[in-house]
Amino acid sequence: MKRIGLVDIGSNTIRLVIFEYSEKTGLIELQNIKTPARLYQYLDADKVMAENGINVLCDTLESFQKVADKFNVEALYPVATAAVRQSKNITEIIDKVEERTGIKMRIISEKEEAYFGFYAVVNTLDYEDGVTVDIGGGSTEVTYYEDKELKSSHSFPFGVVTLQKLFFNGKAHNDSEAIEAARKFVKEQLQSLKWLGQRKVPIIAIGGSARNFARIHQSLSEYPIAGVHGYSMSKNDIEYVFKKLISSTMEQLDDLDGLSKDRQDIIVPSGIVFTTLYEEVNATEFIFSRKGLREGITMSILEEDYKHPFDKNEVFKESLRNLAYSYSINHEDAVQRQKLAELLYFELEKMGLIEGDKQQKKLMLQAAYLFYLGSYIDSDASSQHTYYIISNSSLNGIAHRERVKLALLASYKSKSLLKFFMDETGWFSDKEKGEIQVLGSILKFAHALNVSNTRVVTELYLEEEKDHLNLYINYTGDPIAEEYQAERQKKHLEKITKSKINIIFTENLH
Structure with a gap:
């Protein structure tokens, strides 16, 4: 350590x-x-x-x-x-x-400042291509990368403080002439970078000004979960926040949730840079990265003492592993849950009872690894704790919407509780709700097949009979707890199969 x-x-x-x-x-x-x-x-x-x-x-x-x-x-x-x-x-x-x-x-040189910001972004977010922007007080760093490899970078000798001094000194924060003059200046500066225009990729913004933009938008839209790392905004969202800033008095800005008091006089210049850059890049979305220069430098220092401490190609996998460790999830038990969930998924897909989807299956297996991690806090309320921990954790390499879906799967207990959690965000369609319920049901039953944490179940398969299904479960050891829980939880599978299931435990003799 x-x-x-x-x-x-x-x-x-x-x-x-x-x-x-x-x-x-x-x-x-x-x-x-x-x-x-x-x-x-x-x-x-x-x-x-x-x-x-x-x-x-x-x-x-x-x-x-x-x-x-x-x-x-x-x-x-x-x-x-x-x-x-x-x-x-x-x-x-x-x-x-x-x-x-x-x-x-x-x-730190201009080139290093741009590089370290980029380095933190590609190691903590899962965007293969992008433009990064880091607005400081006296400089603004911009990079372009493809396949997580840096292609171009530049440091402009202006930041929010210099823009404020150049264009707003002695004027109101929302002076229209000052805004237009600053916008013209910023646009000319950005257009001097021939490699920047029309990239049609996400903009990943770093630093305090970007963080304030994200938090203001979350407050205005009553965003239902915590955290700004990986928060996504559209062009309309960016413009909405900017219009809110310039239509407000300084007294109103003082009461604007998400805006730091020490940034009230410099937030408009940052908004000019963000909106102008969005147009110049013709960006697909605006992402905030909580990780920037400081994390990039720290990561580079750690690489001197540790062998490959970070893997930009496995960002979420590493974040998942770290979260599991923090809540004392046993690796062998988690892998067993994944194995059982995958076997069940395969059997159901093979019989045409579910429609296979590679991405959904991947998310299900990730949720299997974290299933009921909230029991670390309280086993009686493990579902609730699991949902709130995962949905509000600042996980690297996963979008907020997918993070909530992961939380819904890892916490699945019942249809009614799933509906309660889903209603908090209102993000998912009826079709998605049905898909999440199916995957959650598979996880709940897989969890039941290793309830003793002794990993006794080795194989399972389904066979169709006239009026029911037989689920054969092979085991080694003593599955008494698993037999009891499987009977209790088979209702989750029966809702998927729409038929009765007869569970048959068979001991492996070899």
Whole structure:
């Protein structure tokens, strides 16, 4: 297990994130604190950082060092971006910080900043192609990637703070002339990148401004589940939030759920970048990634100490494994559930009782691995806990809608409880509800066939009789608990087959 303290010294905020990593749990965020230092305001016209700005930086780093010490952090990694990078007195800043605090900062280049954001995205989201955008206070990084391989990247020397200074200084946040002038400037800058236009891929947005956009939209639409990582918005959604921002007074923005108070004066410039970029790319959707520069740098540090700690091609698989470990799911029992669910699925499909679907089967098997993980909290309410844990967990590599479907399957107990959970989101059609109920029924019966956690069942198959079906279950050992539960739960299968099922347990003699 390793603990790392990553200090992101940005133009607008300085943030400390403490990460813990182990091969079993993956990368976990233990602490996340920030201060709106606004270092960019301490740069004069000649891009020289004033003594006051250097003092703010030193004071912040000293405070963060104390927090890191309390968490027994092995190493603190302070990395500086645009505000320090663009300072003419950069050597003086580095030397004064080290002299006063004993901390040596690392200055991230424009190219590195773009790369680390991209690297975090492809290792925590499952989009094969995309455009990433990370708007900071003093710079904006844009990349384009295909098949999770970086193709192009660029860092613009403007961010939300610089745009605010250039176009909104002394003006209202929603001044129409300032908005048009800023939009024209941003559009010209984006069009200078010949590799960016008309890509027709998702935009994956990183950083605080994008997070605020996602949270505002979730609040306005009364989004029913937690988490913004992987949250998807359409062009209309982005424009809806932007119109809400520019049609509101500053007093109304103060009460707008999802908008941080320290971003009220700079949220409109970020919206200009998002809406203009969406049009330039002709994007398919706008995705928020909670993982960005800090995670990208931390991942690269961990790769020095661990062999292949992250696999961009198995993002969700790793996230699933880490979640299962956190709730003490026994791997062998989980694999047994998967095996039994797959055998049942095959028998039902073979007899034409269900219509096979590769993607649905895959999701069912993932749910089999996590089935009733909520029993870790309370076995009597395992279904409810399972649903709320999975549906509200920030899982990597899975869209929110699929995450809820996974939660519905892994928590399946009865038709009535399934309906109760489904009504909370209202996301699924009657056809989908029927499909989820069928898959959930298979999982519930597979769970019954390993209720003792002794993995006694080895094979099973269905045979059709005149007025019923025979389900033959081969076992090794003592299946007394499984025999009882199979009889109790066979009603779930009978609803699928629409006929009576006679269960016959047969001992393996070899």
